[in-house]
Amino acid sequence: MKIRTHLLFVLMMILVPGVGARAQETSPALPVAAVQTSTVIEQTVPTLVEVVGTLQAVERAAIAAKVTGVVTQVPVVLGSRVNKGDLLVKISAREIEAQLNQAQARLNQAERNLSREQKLLKKNATTAETVKSMQDQYAVAKAAVQGARTMLGYVTITAPFSGVITAKNVHAGDLATPGTVLLRIENDQNMQAVCAVPESLVLQVAPGQTLTVTIPTAGLTINGTVAQVAPSADPVSRTAPVTIDLLFNEKLRTGQFARVKLPGQARTSLFVPDSTVLPKGQMERVFVAAGNKAHLRLVRTGMRQDGLTEIVAGLNPGETVIFKNNEHLVDGQPIKTE
Secondary structure, eight states: OHHHHHHHHHHHHHHSTTHHHHHHHTSOOOOOEEEEEEEOEEEEEEEEEEEEEEEEESSEEEEEBSSOEEEEEOOOOTTOEEOTTOEEEEEEOHHHHHHHHHHHHHHHHHHHHHHHHHHHHHTTSSOHHHHHHHHHHHHHHHHHHHHHHHHHHTTEEEOSSSEEEEEEOOOTTOEEOBTOEEEEEEOTTSEEEEEEEETTTGGGOOTTOEEEEEEGGGTEEEEEEEEEEOSSOOTTTOEEEEEEEEOOOTTOOTTOEEEEEEEEEEEEEEEEEGGGOEEETTEEEEEEEETTEEEEEEOEEEEEETTEEEEEESOOTTOEEEEESOTTOOTTOBEEEO
């Protein structure tokens, strides 16, 4: 009996005109919400391209021997901080000392011979050609002394600039030979980042330009100034090296990995105030004002900058969006603009 009564009621709702309409009329109407609106703006923004790089010291040197000899002193260790002119390596080279003594003796003899011949020339007891020959011998002996003294100066190796010892390949008692790298020194107070820039972007980088450099291991994001841009690209990798000077920071170390942001091609995008976008779960919503009503839109956002959010999809240029008092709006709800 109950089933038949229920079916009869449903049939009356379907067949009797106006019953459904009267039921809808009894539902409460949505209140008018006072909101503030803004227009979707179109802006040209640069595209940032990230490339990888490596930190290195601006001043760095490989200290090598110029003479052959036994190393007698190495007063520095790995990590030692030295000042310009400090002793790094002392080499024993007795052969050079003997050569200097021999050259000095020849110079003294040549000087005596020249002085004697000049006195004889005044008395017409010799010829001008003989005096000229003595002068040449004196000049050769003097040059030999200067050369020996220069070579003797190479046995004492000093720091070319202030910095820190980053590599040590020699110890007291080792035999030093010309060209062999003994130490490496770097000025860690002046660092730079070196990166390979694709040839498609290298024309957009110029000396003096400011770029953002991130060093993940140091937890730093700092600005650097472009110091050098290679005039040609590598034909194999199609990249050109770019050097960026960095301000001093005690966390920076030679060889650290770095990320450099480069300006790419400019593009046009849409932006709305940050408060316009309402996240809900995995979705991002925006209310568009049209016909004195709020209309719900699902959007996809991009970057955020200066209080604006980029809209990648879901809106059109020139549309009016609601950015204030939009948290509790319902799709289709009447609105009025404050």
